[in-house]
Amino acid sequence: MLPPSMHQLCPYDRLAGVYNRYLSGFGMRVLPVLARLVLCRLPPSACVLDVCCGTGQLTALLSEQGYRVTGLDSSAGMLEFARGNAPQAEFVLADAREFSMPCRFAAAVSVHDSINHFLNIEELINVFANVRSALCAGGSFAFDVNMEPLYAARWNGAMRVELGEESCDLRASWDWQARLGRNQASFFPHSGAGPADEITVLERCYDEGEIRVALQEAGYTTVSSFDAEADLQMAGEIGRRIFVAA
Numbered sequence: 001m002l003p004p005s006m007h008q009l010c011p012y013d014r015l016a017g018v019y020n021r022y023l024s025g026f027g028m029r030v031l032p033v034l035a036r037l038v039l040c041r042l043p044p045s046a047c048v049l050d051v052c053c054g055t056g057q058l059t060a061l062l063s064e065q066g067y068r069v070t071g072l073d074s075s076a077g078m079l080e081f082a083r084g085n086a087p088q089a090e091f092v093l094a095d096a097r098e099f100s101m102p103c104r105f106a107a108a109v110s111v112h113d114s115i116n117h118f119l120n121i122e123e124l125i126n127v128f129a130n131v132r133s134a135l136c137a138g139g140s141f142a143f144d145v146n147m148e149p150l151y152a153a154r155w156n157g158a159m160r161v162e163l164g165e166e167s168c169d170l171r172a173s174w175d176w177q178a179r180l181g182r183n184q185a186s187f188f189p190h191s192g193a194g195p196a197d198e199i200t201v202l203e204r205c206y207d208e209g210e211i212r213v214a215l216q217e218a219g220y221t222t223v224s225s226f227d228a229e230a231d232l233q234m235a236g237e238i239g240r241r242i243f244v245a246a
Helices: 011-022 026-037 057-064 076-085 121-134 148-154 208-217
Strands: 047-051 068-073 090-093 105-110 135-146 158-163 166-175 180-189 197-204 223-227 240-245
Touching: 011 076, 011 158, 011 180, 011 197, 026 057, 026 135, 026 240, 047 057, 047 121, 057 068, 057 076, 068 076, 076 090, 105 121, 121 135, 121 208, 148 166, 208 223, 208 240
Parallel strands: 047 068, 047 105, 068 090, 105 135
Antiparallel strands: 135 240, 158 166, 166 180, 180 197, 223 240
């Protein structure tokens, strides 16, 4: 689901177990929306690209509906879980900012605020352009983006989760001046041996105009945008927008 540099130690590898067990349920929530906006127009067995697929829960759901799905993610740790969750799918280890594929996909999707993990407009344009190059003529790219109301309302607080031989404390904070959401994870082995690992992942808050400009720069000519809660009846998803670009 997430896009760190392939040339650095990938923090999402360390988060893969937490994400797979505790944070991966959004695919089930968003699937009916994707069906209404994009999937209903696809032929049976169409090829679908799941960009930043994470641990593959949405990939699995799409595969179960008969689509030929390729999941792309830059975290080998995430993909290890994804291959178990969606054995019917194909998976590619690649950075969404740098990948290249033949234009064979009827649609592409990217969910659970993966797009917010790209931290500047240039990265967004690269991602959007790479996805567009992988789409067949007339193909659509559907993705969600966290907007400022979501960060302001929900990006605070903490929770502890258990992972076998260790615990993980998750803390979220919102810096409205920098327009950055910060996700910090601290891992504590139950044995008490050794210091805790600390992982920090950032998300950039974009406004709708910035997303539209990046899509236009990447070559998309048609863009629709929907408020997840008000327009698409996704209860509790205040501040999340769904975009469909072609």
